Amino acid sequence: xxxxxxxxxxxxxxxxxxxxxxxxxxxxxxxxxxxxxxxxxxxxxxxxxxxxxxxxxxxxxxxxxxxxxxxxxxxxxxxxxxxxxxxxxxxxxxxxxxxxxxxxxxxxxxxxxxxxxxxxxxxxxxxxxxxxxxxxxxxxxxxxxxxxxxxxxxxxxxxxxxxxxxxxxxxxxxxxxxxxxxxxxxxxxxxxxxxxxxxxxxxxxxxxxxxxxxxxxxxxxxxxxxxxxxxxxxxxxxxxxxxxxxxxxxxxxxxxxxxxxxxxxxxxxxxxxxxxxxxxxxxxxxxxxxxxxxxxxxxxxxxxxxxxxxxxxxxxxxxxxxxxxxxxxxxxxxxxxxxxxxxxxxxxxxxxxxxxxxxxxxxxxxxxxxxxxxxxxxxxxxxxxxxxxxxxxxxxxxxxxxxxxxxxxxxxxxxxxxxxxxxxxxxxxxxxxxxxxxxxxxxxxxxxxxxxxxxxxxxxxxxxxxxxxxxxxxxxxxxxxxxxxxxxxxxxxxxxxxxxxxxxxxxxxxxxxxxxxxxxxxxxxxxxxxxxxxxxxxxxxxxxxxxxxxxxxxxxxxxxxxxxxxxxxxxxxxxxxxxxxxxxxxxxxxxxxxxxxxxxxxxxxxxxxxxxxxxxxxxxxxxxxxxxxxxxxxxxxxxxxxxxxxxxxxxxxxxxxxxxxxxxxxxxxxxxxxxxxxxxxxxxxxxxxxxxxxxxxxxxxxxxxxxxxxxxxxxxxxxxxxxxxxxxxxxxxxxxxxxxxxxxxxxxxxxxxxxxxxxxxxxxxxx
Numbered sequence: 001x002x003x004x005x006x007x008x009x010x011x012x013x014x015x016x017x018x019x020x021x022x023x024x025x026x027x028x029x030x031x032x033x034x035x036x037x038x039x040x041x042x043x044x045x046x047x048x049x050x051x052x053x054x055x056x057x058x059x060x061x062x063x064x065x066x067x068x069x070x071x072x073x074x075x076x077x078x079x080x081x082x083x084x085x086x087x088x089x090x091x092x093x094x095x096x097x098x099x100x101x102x103x104x105x106x107x108x109x110x111x112x113x114x115x116x117x118x119x120x121x122x123x124x125x126x127x128x129x130x131x132x133x134x135x136x137x138x139x140x141x142x143x144x145x146x147x148x149x150x151x152x153x154x155x156x157x158x159x160x161x162x163x164x165x166x167x168x169x170x171x172x173x174x175x176x177x178x179x180x181x182x183x184x185x186x187x188x189x190x191x192x193x194x195x196x197x198x199x200x201x202x203x204x205x206x207x208x209x210x211x212x213x214x215x216x217x218x219x220x221x222x223x224x225x226x227x228x229x230x231x232x233x234x235x236x237x238x239x240x241x242x243x244x245x246x247x248x249x250x251x252x253x254x255x256x257x258x259x260x261x262x263x264x265x266x267x268x269x270x271x272x273x274x275x276x277x278x279x280x281x282x283x284x285x286x287x288x289x290x291x292x293x294x295x296x297x298x299x300x301x302x303x304x305x306x307x308x309x310x311x312x313x314x315x316x317x318x319x320x321x322x323x324x325x326x327x328x329x330x331x332x333x334x335x336x337x338x339x340x341x342x343x344x345x346x347x348x349x350x351x352x353x354x355x356x357x358x359x360x361x362x363x364x365x366x367x368x369x370x371x372x373x374x375x376x377x378x379x380x381x382x383x384x385x386x387x388x389x390x391x392x393x394x395x396x397x398x399x400x401x402x403x404x405x406x407x408x409x410x411x412x413x414x415x416x417x418x419x420x421x422x423x424x425x426x427x428x429x430x431x432x433x434x435x436x437x438x439x440x441x442x443x444x445x446x447x448x449x450x451x452x453x454x455x456x457x458x459x460x461x462x463x464x465x466x467x468x469x470x471x472x473x474x475x476x477x478x479x480x481x482x483x484x485x486x487x488x489x490x491x492x493x494x495x496x497x498x499x500x501x502x503x504x505x506x507x508x509x510x511x512x513x514x515x516x517x518x519x520x521x522x523x524x525x526x527x528x529x530x531x532x533x534x535x536x537x538x539x540x541x542x543x544x545x546x547x548x549x550x551x552x553x554x555x556x557x558x559x560x561x562x563x564x565x566x567x568x569x570x571x572x573x574x575x576x577x578x579x580x581x582x583x584x585x586x587x588x589x590x591x592x593x594x595x596x597x598x599x600x601x602x603x604x605x606x607x608x609x610x611x612x613x614x615x616x617x618x619x620x621x622x623x624x625x626x627x628x629x630x631x632x633x634x635x636x637x638x639x640x641x642x643x644x645x646x647x648x649x650x651x652x653x654x655x656x657x658x659x660x661x662x663x664x665x666x667x668x669x670x671x672x673x674x675x676x677x678x679x680x681x682x683x684x685x686x687x688x689x690x691x692x693x694x695x696x697x698x699x700x701x702x703x704x705x706x707x708x709x710x711x712x713x714x715x716x717x718x719x720x721x722x723x724x725x726x727x728x729x730x731x732x733x734x735x736x737x738x739x740x741x742x743x744x745x746x747x748x749x750x751x752x753x754x755x756x757x758x759x760x761x762x763x764x765x766x767x
Contacts, residue, residue: 007040007082007083007085007086009037009040009041012033012036012037012040012079012083013033013037015078015079015082016029016032016033016036016079017029019075019078019079020032020033020072020075020076020079023071023072023075024068024072028064028068031062031063031064032062032064032076035058035061035062035063036079036080036083039083039087040083040086040087043087044087045084045087045088046058046080046083046084047061053077053080055069055070055073138174140174140177140178141178142178142216143216143218144168144169144170144216145168146167146168146217146218147166147167147168147169148167151163151167154227155227156197156227157194157200157201157224157227157228157229158194158195158196158197160223160224160227161191161194161195161213161224162195164213164217164219165195167217168216168217172188172191172192172195173188175191175213176188176191178216179209179212179213179216186209190206200228200229200538201224201225201228204257204258204259204260205260207225207257207258208257208258208261210224210225211257211258225257229534229535229538229539230532230533230534230535230539247279250279251271251274251275251279253686253687254274254278254686254692254694254695255270255274255694255695256270256694256695270694273694274692277690277704278686278690278692278705279686295389295390295391297378297381297382297385297391297393298374298377298378298380298381299332299333299334299338299377299380299381299384299401300332300333300334300377301334301338301339301342301373301377332381332384334377334380334401335398335399335401337401337402337457338380338401338402338403341402341403341454342373342376342403344447344451345403345447346364346369346373348360348447349362349363349364349369349372349447350363350364350365350366350369358447358450359444359445359450360445360447361439361442361445362439365611367564367611367674372436375432375433375436376436379415379433380401381393382394382415382418383396383401383405383411383415384396384397384398384401392418393418394414394418394461394464396461397459399459400459400461402454402457402458402459403440403448403454404448404454404455404457404458404473405458405461405465406437406440406441406448406484407441407448407455407473407480407481407484408464408465408469408473408480408484409483409484409487409488410463410464410465410469411461411464411465412434412437412484412487412488412491413491414464415433416430416434416491416495423502425498425499425500425502426495426498426499426500427499427500427501427502428499428501429502430495430499431492431495431496431499434488434491434492434495435492437484437488438484438485438488438489438492441481441482441484441485441488442485443481443482443485446481448481449477449478449481452474452477455470455473455474455477456474458470458473458474505710505713505743506713506746507704508703508704508705508706508710509522509703509704509706509710509713509714510702511700511701511702511703512700512703512714513713513714513717513746516721517718517721518714518715518717518718518721519557519714519715519718521700522553522557522711522714523557524699524700525553525684525685525688525689525699525700526550526553526554526557526631527699528688528689528697528698528699529546529549529550529553529684529688530550532546532688532697533546533547533550534546536643540643540647541647541648541662543644544640544643544644544645544647544648544662545648545662547636547639547640547644548640548644548645548648548659548660548680549680549683549684549688550636551636551637551640551659552566552659552680552681552684552708553684553711554631554633554636555569555592555603555627556708556711557711557714557715558625558627558628559603559625560711560712560715560732560733560734561605561734562610562611562709562712563674563677563678563707563708563709564611564674565589565590565605565609565610566659566677566708567657567659567672567673567674567677568589568590568609568657569589569590569591569592569603569605569657569658569659570584570587570589570590570591570592570656570657570658571591571592571593571641571645571656571657571658572591572592572593572594573594573641573642574594574638574641575594576593578591578593578594578604579591579593581604581606581622584604584605584606584609584622585606585608585609587609588606588608588609589605589609590603590604590605590606590609590623591603591604591605592627592637592658595626598626600626600627600629600634601626601627601633601634601637602624602625602626602627603623603624603625603627604622604623604624605622605623605624606622606623607620607621607622607623610623610734612734612735612736612739615734615735615736616736617730617731617734617735617736618734623734645658645660648660648661648662648663648670649663649670650662650663650664650665651663651665651666652665652666652667652668652669652670653666653670654670655669655670655671657671657672659672659677660672661676661680677708678707678708681706681707681708682705682706682707685703685705685706686705689703690703690704690705691703712733712744713744713745713746715729715732715733716729716730716732716733716740716744716745717729717744717745717746717747719732720740720745720746720747720751721747721751721755724747724752724755724756726740726741726745726747729744729745
């Protein structure tokens with residue numbers, strides 16, 4: 001079953017530029033492109049010979065040499081093949097050639113005669129058809145009368161199809177003739193496999209046929225589809241022109257089954273809605289972020305991320321002026337000397353003990369260190385980006401980069417103003433960067449202050465750092481650090497006065513936060529996952545992925561953990577000895593395990609594993625919470641640990657964490673990282689959370705894609721709406737009331753007034 005193929009002049013032009021331009025001169029490409037477009041507009045088939053493509057006539061009609069066409073024949077065949085299919089699909093019976101009317105086999109683009117294909121099932125006729133055996137076939141009636149009108153609905157698709165075919169006296173061949181037409185056909189073997197359970201409908205064309213069968217038998221819409229074993233994959237067969245294969249996989253889940261049979265205008269409307277609300281997300285900040293991401297400029301400290309030591313003999317990158325413009329807009333590798341300095345800084349800020357002779361104030365955790373590496377890489381990347389490129393950086397050379405540049409106020413002022421010009425206003429991000437800079441030059445504990453030898457790496461940067469500035473800094477390093485510290489303190493105060501919030505963290509989940517019970521609203525997503533849960537017997541891996549998504553949201557709603565603590569949660573199956581508190585402290589991770597004393601699943605996380613380990617919430621005590629056995633939670637946890645988790649890990653090495661990725665080969669990493677866990681959560685929201693009016697899947701209208709951190713906003717806001725207490729809200733997310741008030745709780749004046757009115761209204765109700 002194939003839908004009508006739409007081919008446009010723009011598609012032909014794109015194909016010629018991608019496939020033909022690399023093998024033909026521009027003039028020949030333009031001639032061939034114009035020839036193909038003329039054939040399409042006139043509805044004329046390419047000239048054929050003995051069932052193949054006649055290149056000699058093509059050369060004459062197009063004006064190209066036959067020798068040239070034969071040299072690039074393999075590149076042209078897909079385009080001519082597509083043109084033949086498009087013309088045949090669009091032509092009417094009146095325009096059909098005499099050969100077509102006589103039933104000749106379709107032309108193939110492989111030169112030489114082509115064997116005729118097997119005869120397709122006969123199209124439906126009102127007078128009946130003649131079987132090959134010579135007997136007259138049973139006449140096709142559009143809406144046959146059933147033999148009986150009362151029946152018990154079977155649960156399985158196979159039994160339902162068999163039952164209703166018997167009710168209406170249809171054989172597989174007769175049903176195929178009744179529901180097939182030129183747009184979509186059904187093979188009798190397919191019906192036989194559906195009735196025997198050997199196969200089930202998986203393509204959009206199959207679902208279109210099911211809809212016709214429902215209409216023929218007078219059944220409700222989606223009667224058969226509701227009984228098809230569910231899978232966690234999108235229906236196959238969507239035709240999405242001008243969209244790359246990777247994007248098509250993202251779109252397919254969110255398209256209705258009859259997408260390819262709808263008008264072109266409606267298809268464009270659906271694709272635009274999916275892109276705006278699901279694929280991209282329509283917040284203003286996301287649009288800015290997507291535009292900025294097209295021109296990457298940050299430096300990559302690859303040796304540091306992978307844990308490899310950078311050799312002293314590593315060659316320096318060439319100067320900025322030696323690289324072409326295409327390289328300037330991409331993220332480039334940091335020079336060896338700058339990587340070595342970054343390694344020393346990370347060693348200073350992350351080691352358990354400070355090196356002899358140095359002092360420090362505070363220690364960076366793994367996530368904090370990775371964040372600082374990224375932010376400093378953006379600053380150095382802006383300095384070396386070309387002035388004339390899309391980033392409009394400073395244009396410094398790679399050899400001039402050193403951490404000693406952070407000692408000069410002019411460098412910081414240029415970077416702060418560059419960011420303000422790029423975004424349009426200052427934010428708290430610039431304040432955080434200045435805080436990092438001040439920590440490097442702070443008296444006694446600053447890393448930059450304690451390493452004056454870095455001044456030997458300084459080079460002149462016209463307009464920012466002069467030779468006089470370099471000599472003064474080398475002569476009195478402490479005085480230069482003091483000057484930068486005073487300047488940074490003043491800049492922080494000035495920026496804080498005018499800083500704006502660059503994004504609303506609540507915007508993606510506003511429909512949930514505005515509900516009377518935010519947690520109950522978010523719970524609808526978990527119910528949608530269960531509603532669409534695949535058949536484990538037929539699709540074990542898809543079922544395992546759905547159970548994992550369900551438990552992600554359930555544990556997120558019960559625990560209120562940050563993403564790091566949730567994704568690094570270890571697992572201890574029943575009847576095994578759980579890890580001791582000391583072991584978990586050394587790992588800086590928590591664990592979900594069975595408590596024989598409480599007869600339930602509990603989560604135990606040492607305080608040191610939390611970002612705010614020194615907060616008053618913990619008081620140096622571990623976090624321990626018994627999970628409630630509500631909504632069958634224990635049953636899902638047991639099933640996930642016993643069966644689904646092993647299915648996801650497959651041949652890969654077990655990382656020991658509760659949540660694992662789907663590993664397809666032994667070398668694949670089954671443990672989540674920060675990015676992959678966020679994407680897994682976001683994918684769950686896209687598939688099950690956002691209500692799609694075209695597929696009627698999804699739980700909440702107006703929801704936008706988001707990550708696991710937003711669950712903390714949901715929990716805090718829910719408790720605030722119920723109790724009005726910031727302190728109780730802080731208990732749900734292991735934080736302080738001040739942090740809830742500043743970052744997590746969306747407690748508006750009307751919510752406060754409504755909560756107070758409930759108490760006051762009791763007086764009037766009593767009267």
